Amino acid sequence: MIDYLLGGLGAAFSLSIFPVLVFGVLGGIILGALPGLTATMGVAILLPFTFGMAPIAAMVMLIGVYIGGIYGGSIAAILLKTPGTPASAASVLDGYALTLKGEAARALSISVVASFIGGLISTIVLIAIAPMLAKFALRFSAPEYFALALFGLTIIASVSSNNILKGLLAGTIGLLVSTVGLDPITSVPRFTFGIMDLYNGINVIPVLIGLFAISEALNQLENLNLKTKVAEKFNSKLMSLKDLKNILPTTIKSALLGTSIGAVPGAGADISAFVCYNEAKRASKNPEEFGNGSIKGLAAAESGNNGVTGGSLVPLLTLGVPGDAVSAVLLGALIVQGLTPGPLLFTQNPEIVYGIFSSMLVANIVMLLIGLFGIRFFCQITKVPKLLMIPIIIFLSIVGAYAINNSMFDVGIAIVFGVLGFILGKLKIPTSPILLAIILGPMAETNLRRSLLMYDGSWSFLYERPIALAFIAMAIFSLWSTIRRNKKG
Template identity: 40%
Template sequence: MDFLQPVLDGFGVVLDPGNLLYCLLGVTVGMLIGVLPGLGPAATIAILLPLTYGVEPVTAIIMLAGIFYGAQYGGTITSVLLRLPGEASTVVTVFDGYQLAKQGKAGTALGIAAVGSFVGGTVAIVGLTFLAPVVAGFALDFGPPEYTALALLGILLVATISSGAKIKALIAAGFGLLLATVGRDTFTGAERFTFDNLSLADGIDFVPVAMGLFGIGEILYNLEERHRAAKAPDSVKNVWPSRAELKTSAPAIGRGSVLGFFLGILPGGGATISSLAAYAMEKRSAKDPSRFGKGAIEGVAGPETANNAAATSSFIPLLTLGIPANATMAIIFGALLVQGVTPGPDLINSDPELFWGVVNSMYIGNILLLIMAIPLIGVFVRVLRVRGAILAPITALITLLGAYTIRNSMFDVVLVVVFGAVGYLMKKFGFEPGPLVLAFVLGTLLESNLRRSLLVFEGDLFGFATRPISGTLLVLFVAVAVWPIITSARNRRRQSQRVGANSSSPATDDAGSSDASESSTQKKENV
């Protein structure tokens, strides 16, 4: 009963009219942002950060969380109707969702996605409710060495598991760590990389970095990439799936819920990896894999369930360990810090109203999404007709105004513009901004805890291996770092063996034909 009381108190927090309103606002904005290709939840949360300063921390995080998991369903609409993923996590939905739409079953695909999203999100919230206190209790044993090892592992996982080239992800993460060192040294007071600029003496604030990379950078990139204007259909009919379709999709929804929950907990996992893994699992377990890519309902149900489950479970490492699992979680982490809240093992005891208020708001938010998703499809279809050339300048103006209102500083506006250009160039040359932001957020945590640990161990790096938790985390770090090298070497060896086998076959044939020729010549001579 002692465990249930804070949970019940959390429902009292979220049922406050003001918090309910912000929850509704968050999921509605999230769905809308998911519909607009390119402008994802990370960019939206970064842009809206200044608007959260005037409200209570729990209210602000409820809204930002609603934007995150609401966007997962919104991206489904464009994937199904336009063959254009609204979110990275809905890329695989294009394969079968669009084929269903061509068969006149767009409503069925969107309906089953809504059901799967609700089930996956709800299963993940239940898991979050029971698992988060266990993780937080375990993490109370964490000291500086453990946090150092965990931050290192988190940065490496994000850089190696994220989409795109691994080398580019590692370079982006290294640049993020470098940015985290700008400002005064917290131990000695010496200035680092400030170039005698007083505005940089206190370091680079997280908000302008996030607003520039994910706001201005995404806007510029999407304006350049949006060459073809997709035409939205006039209407979508028969949205609610039939009983037979629900029965066919039920196993995929069940598997996607479990898979998405566990992959969402991992740093670098998140909704995108979960949806890809769920699609692969459904195709592999299907009796007739050839149906996939031609309109298989399981190809929509599994990934859509998994990405919503992962979006919810990624709050576990954020709230209990203070480690963001993906770029969007890093921005929410920054929002918590700006609100004066430090995520970590003590949060569940020091601020239970915020912890359980945010967790329980997801129950309400998922119900609101299920209720709104189907009736609002017509509205979102109309939104798809709005030209990007109209939306982009308005969004950029809101971003710059928001950056100025944080501290009434033009320097912050300059930072947003600079990082906007950096974000555009990164996207242009294939660098994902996610590893940079995560490394920037974790950089301060890594540096401070590493230096504290070295003070405790008197400079002996082997001290990390003497503690069970930090030693285990470092072993995992080495395994994650070495495994791609081993895999790459193994693949090269197999490839060279195949090349060698292929090249030896013609030689054998030539030798055989030569022997046959010599034998024939000998016979003629004998005759």
């Protein structure tokens, strides 16, 4: 195994592969940073180009895009409060607060270091115990997914601790929005009013763009003064060693959590980032810092979303089933190369498997270097006059909302949610619960009803299955600790 790994590392650094890897990571970071463009889209677009490549080079490039894309979303989230992907929405909470304090460089360095640690640990876990993780993932059926979604929804209370009622209201708004479209079990149209664009439901990306980017642009316009810069204060200091020591335990825990979440097909980086953020806040001695520029909160979200990268390859490599949309494209890429993802890949083409593993290790290092060296350039954004930055955010938002599905309808959705987000902001109602609810709502509803179908209408699955029971216990615990914290505060 070590031989293969060393061989793979050698290949990853070879002249024919390394440039492809750097190209992939860099491309991924750019794609991820632009709202509306996702890592999935990046790998899908690049897929036909890989047909003519050697298997390792093809996989390396796609994996580079994947890893870079998840990280790239956070740059815009931290600097401009406009998360490039749903996975980086949790990074806004503390990352942008740090930027406002003038600590953009520190936030960006924490973000890339946490992402790196998350990606690295998750890759190591993938290399070490992928088959075991796969067995764990296979035990997930509808009841487990339902319980996981339920647990995820309790995070709403935690991210809206100023006024739980307002957070809950945002949650129900999001959950109701998530019921629009064809019902997942019976295909009955719900709240579609005959509009075909609504049949597939409301896409989360335009909602994300509206709630965060557009509403923020409207906000900024309000107190626009011709001379204001994006951030008034700017300190070029990066994170300190003390910061690293501070965030390390949280980061490692989040990396492991993220890997496990990624290993479960259907649960991705967006859910992971919020779960890890929630867990970091729960475990923290000063939870009131969260949302006001806590470096632990930022590190947890960042390590959590990049931790998924290794995890999501577990079902792909060990079972041959894609864990999320990106690994579905990777699956396609492997198959086109004449390879059979799944248990056979380890015995028949170990050089490919270890080539993938080692390129993931290297891709994470490349990401770290690009991220660290890039900080100086990224931070220039904060010096751009607001007057120019606002239309840029608006243009990128509109283009991004359009690009996700080539549809002006989604542009309309983004604008509607932009206005909604703006109004909610004035009412001091948090917007991230809406996003969380739209991601988790369909998961909760579909799997509850699926479970009932499997159990012939009996609700016994809630306590008969250990993993489901564990999640439900965690959900209750999470709610209880939030309420207790609020009473104290």
